[in-house]
Amino acid sequence: MTAFVLVSGAYTGGWVWRDVAARLQESGAEVHPVTLTGMGDRRHLAGPGTDLETHVQDLVQLIDHVEAPDVVIVGHCYGIHPVLGAADRRPERISRIVYLNAGMPQDGDPAHKLVTDQTLRDRLLNPDDGQSADGQGQAAGGDDWLLPSPALDEWQRWGGVADVPADALERLTSLAAPQPRATLTQPLRLSEAVTGLPTTGVLCTANGASIALVESLVELGDPRLRALVDPQVTFFELDAGHWPMLSCPDELAAVLLRAAAGEGHRLTAGEGRAPARPFPVDVPELPRERVGRVDLYLPDADEPRPAVVFVHGGPLPAGVEPTPRDWPTFVGYGRYAAALGAVGVTLDHRLHDLAGYGSAAEDVAAAIELVRADPRVDGERIALWFFSGGGLLSADWLAEPPAWLRCVAASYPILAPLPGWGVVGPRFRPAVAVRSAGRLPIVLTRAGLEQPALAATVEEFVTAAEDCKAAVEVIDAPRAHHGFETIDPPEHVRDAVEHAMRSVLGNLRG
Known part of the structure; x- marks a missing residue:
């Protein structure tokens, strides 16, 4: 029996995995869609002290109560930070980590380091931005420890949403909760325990990621990516934007099942140099x-x-x-x-x-x-x-x-x-x-x-x-x-x- 622990990105909760969880359960898997402290229907539990470590402990406690021998833990976007933190604390319980349209944070990296939208970065790093938790004006009562959840037309700042059905995007907006700011600003702390765990990257091509892109960066010698040339590391592509659990849940569930079985594309070892194919036109060797x-x-x-x-x-x-x-x-x-x-x-x-x-x-x-x-x-x-x-x-x-x-x-x-x-x-x-x-x-x-x-x-x-x-x-x-x-x-x-x-x-x- 394989247990899937599904951890979504900022502002969301376990509800975002509804359709994916149903498909995984139909296959016979045990599924745990996670709602972290302060998110979803647990938003009332948030406070100024809710930070990344809070979310790491949420997952550690869940893992400790999962009886299935194989735990595949999936981190989407921000979710990869608490996923890695928890896997580092319980490496013996994790059979595979899945990076779902997520970055590769290292020890000491806060989640905001991977935020590519300048408006979001500014809002994260400047709490006094004149916004309340619901985005309706000046923060009151010390609410600057909360980051307002996105409006309907703001989700694209986090990644592509063109493929998300309109009703799903409206549901995403209506159920989103303000994100405790410290979950995105507190540095992730990792030891060496997590480095040897099998991993799978699920790359969303409509969001600009692809296996070909990763291969080219590895070939160029990016030291951050050397660990990806390992038999325990696999990759899949999805023709999807940033929210595949909403836009293509069937395809995502199928990929997660294959990832749990150790399937996927494996990178070949490169020597860290640019490709050496000759220029396609014969030209003289001019100085x-x-x-x-x-x-x-x-x-x-x-x-x-x-x-x-x-x-x-x-x-x-x-x-x-x-x-x-x-x-x-x-x-x-x-x-x-x-x-x-x-x-x-x-x-x-x-x-x-x-x-x-x-x-x-x-x-x-x-x-x-x-x-x-x-x-x-x-x-x-x-x-x-x-x-x-x-x-x-x-x-x-x-x-x-x-x-x-x-x-x-x-x-x-x-x-x-x-x-x-x-x-x-x-x-x-x-x-x-x-x-x-x-x-x-x-x-x-x-x-x-x-x-x-x-x-x-x-x-x-x-x-x-x-x-x-x-x-x-x-x-x-x-x-x-x-x-x-x-x-x-x-x-x-x-x-x-x-x-x-x-x-x-x-x-x-x-």
């Missing part, structure tokens, strides 16, 4: 000059030449070696531009987490200033080419295109913040900024096998561009995946890469 964060690939020319600045994606963990400008993809693009008569420019920027877009934008602007000042560059003819998560950095240049910017290009880009990326802020929204781009030429290369959540941002951008009659050329690579230069056979992507480069250089020379 480069390195100036700080910037590399220049110079054509054989006597007069100043136009430049193409290639901006890598992210977020990427700090300390990745080699850095993006040394990856075959960006070395290839730099050489390719130079071989065709333009100055190819690559750079490293500081997009190490979602809060890093501002710093990355500063790095890109500084690189452009350096390049335009170089006497070998025609500073009045510059193209900017963005990749993947770097696509959001195009917004500044689309919103107010300078006269010297002759083209903006983007390959398999993210062109709107993904659900739950509120910390990125409104500045980095190319799908909005394109309405101010005028007749600036835009060359967009789409991967036909793109991840659905990322493809949706591209479609949002294309729709906005069509509405405002922006000068967008769309190049499709039907058999290509996200990051196609590094993972797809050259014959699947060569035509798209060559087409995009011809278009960009044509706009520079026009």
